Amino acid sequence: MTTSFKINLRRGMAVTGKWKRNRYQVERLLGEGANGKVYLVQRDRSWYAMKVGADAVDLQSEINVLQALAKQEKPGGRSRQDTLPGGANGEPFLIDVDDLYGPDGREYSFYIMRYVRGVTLSEYLSQNGKEWFPLVGLNLLNKLAALHSKGWVFGDLKVENVLVADYGYVELVDYGGATAAGRGIRQFTEIYDRGYWNAGSRSADAKYDLFSFGVLCLQLLEPKRLQQLTTGLPQNRSIEELLQLSKENETLKPVSEWLHRALTGDFWDAAEGAEAWRLLMHRRQLRRRSDTPGWLKGLAAVSAVLLGVSVYWLLRGGL
Amino acid sequence: MKQILLITDGCSNVGVSPVVAAAHAKAEGIAVNIVGVLDYGDVGELGAAEIEEIARAGGGLSRLVNTRQLSQTVQMITRKTAMQSIQLAVQKELKNVLGNGSIEALPPDKRSEVVRVIDELGETTKLQVALLIDASASMKPKLRAVEEAIHDLMLSLQARQGGSEIAVFHFPSSKYGDDCMMDLDWTDNLSGVSSLFPKLQMNGTTPTGPAIMHVIDFYRRGDYGRKSRDETDGMMSDYVV
Numbered sequence A: 001m002t003t004s005f006k007i008n009l010r011r012g013m014a015v016t017g018k019w020k021r022n023r024y025q026v027e028r029l030l031g032e033g034a035n036g037k038v039y040l041v042q043r044d045r046s047w048y049a050m051k052v053g054a055d056a057v058d059l060q061s062e063i064n065v066l067q068a069l070a071k072q073e074k075p076g077g078r079s080r081q082d083t084l085p086g087g088a089n090g091e092p093f094l095i096d097v098d099d100l101y102g103p104d105g106r107e108y109s110f111y112i113m114r115y116v117r118g119v120t121l122s123e124y125l126s127q128n129g130k131e132w133f134p135l136v137g138l139n140l141l142n143k144l145a146a147l148h149s150k151g152w153v154f155g156d157l158k159v160e161n162v163l164v165a166d167y168g169y170v171e172l173v174d175y176g177g178a179t180a181a182g183r184g185i186r187q188f189t190e191i192y193d194r195g196y197w198n199a200g201s202r203s204a205d206a207k208y209d210l211f212s213f214g215v216l217c218l219q220l221l222e223p224k225r226l227q228q229l230t231t232g233l234p235q236n237r238s239i240e241e242l243l244q245l246s247k248e249n250e251t252l253k254p255v256s257e258w259l260h261r262a263l264t265g266d267f268w269d270a271a272e273g274a275e276a277w278r279l280l281m282h283r284r285q286l287r288r289r290s291d292t293p294g295w296l297k298g299l300a301a302v303s304a305v306l307l308g309v310s311v312y313w314l315l316r317g318g319l
Numbered sequence B: 001m002k003q004i005l006l007i008t009d010g011c012s013n014v015g016v017s018p019v020v021a022a023a024h025a026k027a028e029g030i031a032v033n034i035v036g037v038l039d040y041g042d043v044g045e046l047g048a049a050e051i052e053e054i055a056r057a058g059g060g061l062s063r064l065v066n067t068r069q070l071s072q073t074v075q076m077i078t079r080k081t082a083m084q085s086i087q088l089a090v091q092k093e094l095k096n097v098l099g100n101g102s103i104e105a106l107p108p109d110k111r112s113e114v115v116r117v118i119d120e121l122g123e124t125t126k127l128q129v130a131l132l133i134d135a136s137a138s139m140k141p142k143l144r145a146v147e148e149a150i151h152d153l154m155l156s157l158q159a160r161q162g163g164s165e166i167a168v169f170h171f172p173s174s175k176y177g178d179d180c181m182m183d184l185d186w187t188d189n190l191s192g193v194s195s196l197f198p199k200l201q202m203n204g205t206t207p208t209g210p211a212i213m214h215v216i217d218f219y220r221r222g223d224y225g226r227k228s229r230d231e232t233d234g235m236m237s238d239y240v241v
């Protein structure tokens, strides 16, 4: 099989595309997964991310998804910052597709995408604090909503495939699992999979991503206990177990009702989920504003009494 | 697309060589995948070599895993081999059309077209997977994981747009003299099936080769059965035992 994927590009190496002859200079490895390695590269003084595929056909299949998405992008059609795939300033996500000759003399196919200067979700929260969680969650839901509105499901949503840049700006990477709605999910990771938790099919629908989003929340805030759940008997795995975790976590408790809806497929798609999430955030802020200043509560009580008294006098006077 | 997925933990020790049997399967248009389960004790060097060779002879893939990885591996290997079968077929077509066999050698835009077709066919072509489970004594503690993997595979197959069916066999059969026994005939649904291997009597032999031959025969008979059903007078029914 493709276990012989050993390409290793070093810093300073120049890579020239076999077909289009674009030249890229390798800076460093950004990350790797089951399908390939991603390098930070430079061309004409701009930074890009280069994904080198372990298998040319698999990588092409992923590129096809990115190209299909790019075609669906209506120029100037959207006003929200979460247009996808692409940057805040409208630059495309997929930039170049070509083959290269590796140091071992073999050919590898690669694609060039926008470099996301960010860290994984879990790193972001540990560096910047859990108070960013509601916002980052919302941004991620908006990203998913943009995909869903185009008839696609992300599929392999997990910590490693979400990068977060400054101020909680979220970008999805790795479209290897992205699947047209109605088809079988192309690639998934067990613990984020709806089928694994005996909670539904592996057909691509928007609810599939929302389920994974729910597990992702637990993975971010209760990773150890989530891991423990996976060691039990498969027939016992259930949504109830997941929800129990969320209720016992300080950060997740306020969204546990939302998580219940996400895990049970109650939201139609990520847009509906995002809307509910947003409302929840605002309601929480309102509630917090009303409970913090104790003296205000006292004042309110006093004014209620005063009001009662004045109404009494008014009524009395009127009689 | 037809596949045999063999789940085993060791070497065959009776009857025709499983490598020969797998080559037979390939000749019949059936790809043979094989997953070696390691957990307790190990397959040993000989076992590992045999596993790899069976897959090579059968035109499929092999993996050595522990029971915790079994479900994930079974669904992944089935999918990969299905895509590979499509890829080979498309490649053959390409050879006729372009005089060029390799998809990798195509320029990016042509490759994109070809891969689109492969993905489309991979999703919509009918797929049959006959699971062949080694139920010799050493496999006993792993059978629960095997059952889980079968249910998990069904879930993945049900999500495909093309029809998908599985059948389940184990070997050796507890009946004396039989190499292999069917536990479940072709089905696209496991929802009423609670236990696939109830009360297996395990004995010592591991007739992997003969069991593969048995399943090839089952495939063949199924094809005859289907043909004879299509024909009005059932001429072929004599062949269907």
Ligand SMILES: Nc1ncnc2c1ncn2[C@@H]1O[C@H](COP(=O)(O)OP(=O)(O)O)[C@@H](O)[C@H]1O
Pocket (backbone or CB within 6 Å): A030, A031, A032, A033, A034, A035, A036, A037, A038, A049, A051, A113, A114, A115, A116, A117, A118, A160, A161, A163, A173, A174, A175, A176
């Ligand atoms: N555009 C990008 N910018 C920055 N880092 C990236 C980018 N794309 C991928 N990465 C990093 O590389 C890792 C592996 O890439 P990914 O596409 O997920 O590979 P795989 O499909 O093999 O899982 C990611 O987890 C991420 O850390």
Ligand SMILES: [Mg+2]
Pocket (backbone or CB within 6 Å): A032, A033, A034, A160, A161, A174
């Ligand atoms: Mg990845």
